[in-house]
Amino acid sequence: MAGSKRTSMATNEMHATRKGGESKTDLAKVRAGTPYVWDGKNEDERPLTREEMQAGIEAYRKQRGRPTGSDKESTTIRFDRDVLAAFRAAGPGWQTRMNAALRDWLKTHSAT
Numbered sequence: 001m002a003g004s005k006r007t008s009m010a011t012n013e014m015h016a017t018r019k020g021g022e023s024k025t026d027l028a029k030v031r032a033g034t035p036y037v038w039d040g041k042n043e044d045e046r047p048l049t050r051e052e053m054q055a056g057i058e059a060y061r062k063q064r065g066r067p068t069g070s071d072k073e074s075t076t077i078r079f080d081r082d083v084l085a086a087f088r089a090a091g092p093g094w095q096t097r098m099n100a101a102l103r104d105w106l107k108t109h110s111a112t
Contacts (some may be wrong), residue, residue, distance in 0.1 A: 010030040017074070038046050048056070 036047065087098050090097065
């Protein structure tokens with residue numbers, strides 16, 4: 001195919017390329033190279049310490065999922081296809097909008 005670029009290679013092809021000496025990465029040069037050393041000038045370029053990296057990982061794990069203290073409850077409910085299509089057509093957040101519409105309905109149709 002004209003103009004196409006190959007971006008991936010099967011494992012057996014990679015091994016054959018490496019054995020044939022065609023690898024574009026000279027592993028010996030990479031291993032012998034000087035590791036990154038922070039110059040102490042720009043704080044944004046300072047590498048993270050092991051503790052900072054671990055704290056960031058833990059913070060990420062804690063923020064995943066539904067926020068704590070949420071009063072939402074998962075349920076299964078069936079709606080007509082046209083009703084769902086109308087809410088979904090408005091884009092992301094359709095479940096939140098549907099919840100708001102039901103909440104508005106409850107204001108005018110109180111069971112008390």
